[in-house]
Amino acid sequence: MTEAVLVLNSGSSSIKFAVYPAQDEAPPVCAGKITGIGRSPEIWARGGAPVAEFGRLAPDEPHAVLIERLVDWLGKGLRDNRLVAAGHRVVHGGREYAAPVLVDDIVMEKLGALTALAPQHQPHNLAGMRALAAARPGLPQVACFDTAFHRTQPRLAQLFAIPRALSDDGIIRYGFHGLSYQYIAGQLPHHAGRRAEGRIIVAHLGHGASLCALRKRKSVATSMGFTALDGLMMGRRPGALDPGVVLHLLRDRGMSLDEVSDLLNLRSGLLGVSELSDDMRDLFASDDPRAREAVDLFAYRAISEIGALAAVLGGIDGLVFTAGIGEKAGAVRKRIAAGLGWLGLRLDDDANDANAIRISAPGSAIAAFVIPTDEESVIASDTRRLWKGLSSDGT
Structure with a gap:
């Protein structure tokens, strides 16, 4: 057996x-x-x-x-x-x-x-x-x-500009989707060669979405923060939001904490902007201008955040798309790449349309990849390791 x-x-x-x-x-x-x-x-x-x-x-x-x-x-x-x-x-x-x-x-x-x-x-x-x-x-x-992979980040990347006592009490940037990033980091040498140890940004674009900046395949910065609400626009979450908006909803609009939580977790993002769907496939299939605006905003926010992480890294050698939208939505990747031309990124349109692994054009300053993620295999590997440790201890 x-x-x-x-x-x-x-x-x-x-x-x-x-x-x-x-x-x-x-x-x-x-x-x-x-x-x-x-x-x-x-x-x-x-x-x-x-x-x-x-x-x-x-x-x-x-x-x-x-x-x-x-x-x-x-x-x-x-x-x-x-x-x-x-x-x-x-x-x-x-x-x-x-x-x-x-x-x-x-x-x-x-x-x-x-x-x-x-x-x-x-x-x-x-x-x-x-x-x-x-x-x-x-x-x-x-x-x-999901948070463990990001504990390699320098202290400054983890801090909010809030009173030190709150930071010391654990109100810091944790980051998420770490199991996905751990898998991609392990796959990079197979696809990116020597670039794998360089300045890489991974775009985990799914119903939940975030970015991670890697150097030597370790997390140095990420778009998500204290909770999974921060950073990129997502299926039903807004991503980065002026805290004053939350105060306004509570104080001036009379919303309760539960109502604000529901709005931020379930009624924002692609769904909130489009008023149609939280599924990118539905939005592309629709000719409603609200659907187009939701897609455009999703790409705009990704371009903005990639630019910020490129600044943190001091440049970028590679960009990886992963997760449901990142792996399958060539039109979204094309929109994002179009906004990163100033960094020297050029896509191979045929490769992008085919969801090929390498989608950057010959001569592109940035290598771009589509690498399917596999969080379950990471969990399986870690579970094996700890189980074998139990077995070797005789417990």
């Missing part, structure tokens, strides 16, 4: 999952996703038992029940694989967690205390851990943090 590790990425409306061999760096034997949780849930998967055997998914089934059913379903379909550990994506690790960690009650308590900093993610990340602990008591679990 083959030993295997389970990877779970529990979000507010979806659960990504994958099962990897525990002993070596190999592709998953099964991977899939439960989507539409709370609305019209569906499951798709490759490998494992037939999806039809999962059974009907009810809209009111909570994450805990779905994960318990998922583990049972995987057990039936992967009879030759024995789960020995599980790894979880956790959005916020705070200051304390700069590397993956084995989960215990103390870790769970500390991560729970960070919920207010990632209200759309942290509760569901923790729910996945609790559900798996109930379904498989004693199974080692590993928390892998």
Whole structure:
């Protein structure tokens, strides 16, 4: 029987999952996703038992029940694989967690205390851990943090210009999407050659979006800050926003804290500007001028933030697009590249249209790439490592 590790990425409306061999760096034997949780849930998967055997998914089934059913379903379909550990994506690790960690009650308590900093993610990340602990008591679990990759940043890149006591108390720029950036950093030598160790900006453009400036494949600056609301315009989040707007909404518009939170987390971004959709595909398919403006603003904000990070790096050797929009929306990449011509970036239009790995034109001063991200493989690798450490200790 083959030993295997389970990877779970529990979000507010979806659960990504994958099962990897525990002993070596190999592709998953099964991977899939439960989507539409709370609305019209569906499951798709490759490998494992037939999806039809999962059974009907009810809209009111909570994450805990779905994960318990998922583990049972995987057990039936992967009879030759024995789960020995599980790894979880956790959005916020705070200051304390700069590397993956084995989960215990103390870790769970500390991560729970960070919920207010990632209200759309942290509760569901923790729910996945609790559900798996109930379904498989004693199974080692590993928390892998989106914030950890950015702890290599210099102090100045992490500070806000606020009273020092608040910074000392943990109100700093944490950055997110670190698991994605960690994967891209590992892939750069395969695609960028000697440039990989240089000044690279990675654009993680998806429903959530951010940028990361790399030097020697380490994070030196990022667009997101204390929470995942900062930086780029996103599907439903505004990105960088004058704090005075929040004060105005609270003081002068009479909005409650919950109403402002709802506006910033769920009703802004592409959806708020277009008043149509938070999905880039829908906006490109529409001839509504509001849709065009939302797309143009998304590209404008990306150009602005890339320029800022290029200044921090003292120039740029390479630009990487990744995540859903970054990997698949050539028209968005073209808009962004058009605004970076002053940096010497020129796209190969045919390569860009084909979503090729290298999309910069010959002679371009900046090498541009499209590299699909794989956060689950990063979680699997870290989970293997900590599990093997447990095994070697005899615990």
